[in-house]
Amino acid sequence: MRTGEPLPPVEDVLASLSTGLWHWDTAAELVTVDAETARLLGLPSEPTTLTQSRARSLFHPVDWNENTSITQLAAAEGTLGEVRLRIMDEQGGIVRTVRSRFRPMFDREERVYRVTGTLQEVSEPTPGTPAGRTAVTGDWRRSREAFLLDAGRALAEARSTAEVLRVAAGLSMPGFSPDGLAVFGVEGDRLTIIGHHGQQPGDENPFSHMSLETDYPAAEVVRTGRAVYLSSPEAYRARYPVTWPLAQHFDRQSWAFLPLTVAGRTMGAWMAGFAYPVAFTPDERSVLTTVARMLAQALSRAGVTESERELTDGLQRSMLPTLGPRIPGMTIAARYVPTGGGLQVGGDWYDMIPLPGGTSRTESGGGRFALVIGDVQGHDVRAAGLMGQLRIALRAYASEGHRPDAVLSRASRFLNGMTYGSVEDGDPTDTRFATCLYIEADPVTGVLEVARAGHPEPAIRMADGTVLARRTEGGLPLGIDPDADYPTTRIVLEPGETLMLCTDGLIETGGHDFETGWKRVRTILETHEGDLEELADALVQAVHGPSSHHTTGPLADRREDDIAVLLLSRQGEGPDHDDTVNPRPTVRRTMLSVAQAEPQRVGFARQHLRELLHDWSSADQVDSAVLLLSETLTNVLVHTDADALLLAEVHGEAGTRRLRIEVTDTSDDLPHKRRPGELASSGRGLMLIELLADRWGVDPRGDGKSIWFEFHELHEPSAGTSD
Known part of the structure; x- marks a missing residue:
């Protein structure tokens, strides 16, 4: 080229260097290429305009x-x-x-976007060589994609800010890894400073607040979003x-x-x-930018989750009572653990209610009170709201002095009006019910x-550790x-005994049905040594x-239902009693009533006695x-108009009890032995007692009578002697 001659066209200069020009307009979805670019793309060597989809088909889809x-x-x-792009x-x-x-x-x-650039052919590096692991080609590309998949999965599974920071600190980026993060x-x-890694404690102080x-990179990133x-x-x-x-x-x-951006808002910097x-390089920046986006999303999710946990924990604490x-x-102890789903609110609750006149009598050593435990259907805000309203209603009815049956009857009408009112208001699907157990106690x-x-x-844990489900x-x-x-x-809670009330979450959580779950709970009750809080x-x-008194967070996440537990223990007698729930005395006692209108409770009594004798050495004697x-x-129900009261006691040490x-x-009619005929359907009761029991008798009372019989453990039953 001679001095003063005009410069040749840019396209000619680039073509002499085997470099082409192209322009991409995403608005028109068109790609314009010159002759050299067309040749490199495998098209005729002439300027042309391609649709965006046609241009895409010429490249490897990953590229x-x-x-x-x-x-x-x-x-x-x-x-x-x-x-780098591979032409196909x-x-x-x-x-x-x-x-x-x-x-x-x-x-x-x-x-x-409107993009203008150049295109030039390059040699493909041999896999395994250093050049083969440079940006966007060879092993580096594959390892980067695997890294981003693993990083995304790990950050998506992090449930708290601390977990997100631990994951970020453990990321090993392909080809380059930072030794310090903030x-x-x-x-x-x-x-x-939300968190940092690779620095000493206290190194973050100059950067806090x-x-x-300030002329500092992180501050500029937050200001500009770049x-x-x-x-x-x-x-x-x-x-x-300056910095x-x-x-x-x-x-x-x-x-x-890098900016930490969520929904267009810069929430911080990394x-x-x-x-x-x-x-x-552009590819290294691409990896860092992708990680920053995933980190921002993870931190945002963790922040929302932690805020919800704080909110719902406060909500649940405000709804649950102190034990007074x-x-x-x-002695009373209680625990509540919400479900792991959603906002971690649910319908389980417990309460302790001083009854009218109870405060003054409590101070002098007496005073009745009520214990309540219940479960409103559902695990959502609606269930929690109904629980709060129902709890207030129960407190009001109890404070008016109503008996337990009247308290629950009024509460049922109240809840029915609340939930079926939603049907009249246009929400026929949101009817709810609640289970509840209400106990009035005289200490x-x-x-x-x-x-x-x-x-x-x-359930009752007796003083010697025996556990009975009270029908x-x-x-x-x-x-x-x-x-x-x-x-x-x-029910009479004897000295040294402990009453357990719970919702079904304690029994059925963890894949258990009611039977297997009850066995698990019963084992804990029978074997635990320690005070009521430890139990x-x-x-x-x-x-x-x-767990703590109210558990939230990851521990709660592993369950399917809320858990509420309420324990009431009557302290043992004597100056040396120490409030433990496992004093192991030598007397085991239980009482149960069977009314004339409740003949089905005879079956309850049989099961109750079997549970009382669960460790008796002779199965024949139990039968x-x-x-x-x-x-x-049955004799009491058939031959009298009175109700029956059962008292069962086990005295002594195992093996010689x-x-x-x-x-x-309350009937004054004393039983007498009869000799029934071969086909008679009754009259064998006293004969069986005399035949099977070690001792038996009938004791007149001022207002009725008592029929009793005894068995001595490991002794062969013999003909009884009447006292």
Whole structure:
């Protein structure tokens, strides 16, 4: 070229260098190429315009997606983009590999990209060589894709901010890994440190509460929403001379500061520091940007989850009561653990209610109170709201002095009106019911008046560790029938005994049905040594591990249902009693009533006696005792108009114990032995007692009589002697 001659066209210059030009307009979805680019693409060597879909078909699909990603990254950062692309033929074979360099422009109003760049053929490196592991080709590409998949999975599974930070600190990026990380948040107009890794404790102090107007990379990233890459200490010092001294003593060689953006809002910044120089190629920036986006999403999810947990924990705490003043002679413990689903609110609750006149009598050593445990159908905000309203209603009815049956009847009408009112208001699907167990307790006598509405029955841990499921009369769950009745059952809690009330979550959680779940709970009750608080913890831990008074978080996540547990222990007698739940005395005692209108309770009594004698050494004696009990109770119901009261006692040490059973009624008619005919259907009761029991007798009482019989453990039954 002679001096003064005009410059040749740019296309001619680039063609002489085997470099083509192209332009991509995403608004028109057209790609315009010159003759050299067309040749490299396997098309006739002449300028042409291709549709976007036609252009895409000429490239390996992975490479086209790579090109799109780097285009967006370069436009966001205002930098040049570079990518390697594999050209494909119609049969899907690779024709050649080209390198594209380009500068994208993003039109924010039209939301489209306009990209102009060059295309040049390059040789494909041999797999396994260092060149084969450079950006976007060979093993590096495959390892990067695997890394991003693993990182995305790990960050998606992190449930708290601390877990997210641990995952971020453990990321090993392909080809380059930072030796120091810091995550910055924003509070008002200042930076905060959410967490860091690779620095010593206290190193974060100069960066905490730094103004966003400070000449510091993380502050600039938050202000602008654009990443900052510093490939050398000289670049850091030249661009941020004011804050360079803060970073200098970490002795790093390169830094990347990336925005943490969620839904278009920059919530913070992520710093990755490197102990060696990093050029921050487009592909390396692409990896860092992808990780930053996943990190921002994970932190956002964790923040929402933690806020929900804090909110619902506070909500649940506000709804659950304190257990009130200490009751002389009794000890109370309770636990509530919400479900792991959703907002972690549910319909389970417990309560302790001082009854009218109870406060003054409590201070003097007496005073009745009520214990309530229940479960509103569902595990959502609606269930929690109904639970709160129902709890208030129960407190009101109890404070008015109503008996347990009346309290539950009124509560059922209240809930029925609440839930079926929603049907009239246009929500026919949101009818709810609730199970409930209401107990009025007298701490002086240990008498418990129990009314039950579809709830699991209470259990008694006797003073020697024997556990009985106490059969109690019950009615329908609350809210189903506004006219339902709730009969009352009287139980006496003896000194040293513990009453357990629970919702079905304690029994059936963990894949158990009611039978297997009850066995698990029973084993804990029978074997635990310690005070009542430790027993409450042990019951909850049997389901899902350690818990506090109200457990939330990951521990709660492993269960299917809410758990509520309420324990009431009557302290043993004597000055040396120490409040433990396992004093192991030598007397085992239980009482049960059978009314004329409740003949089905004879079956309950038989099962109750078997549970009482669960460790009796002679199975034949157990069968005999159950048979005689059934005969005795049936005689009272058939031959008198009175109700029957069962008292069963086991005295002594295992192996030499004595079982005494008394059935008392208010009839003055004394039983007498008869000799029934061969086909007679009655008259054998006393004959069986005389034949099977070791001792038996009939004791007149001032208001009735008592029939009793005894068995001595390991003794062969012999003809009894009447006293």
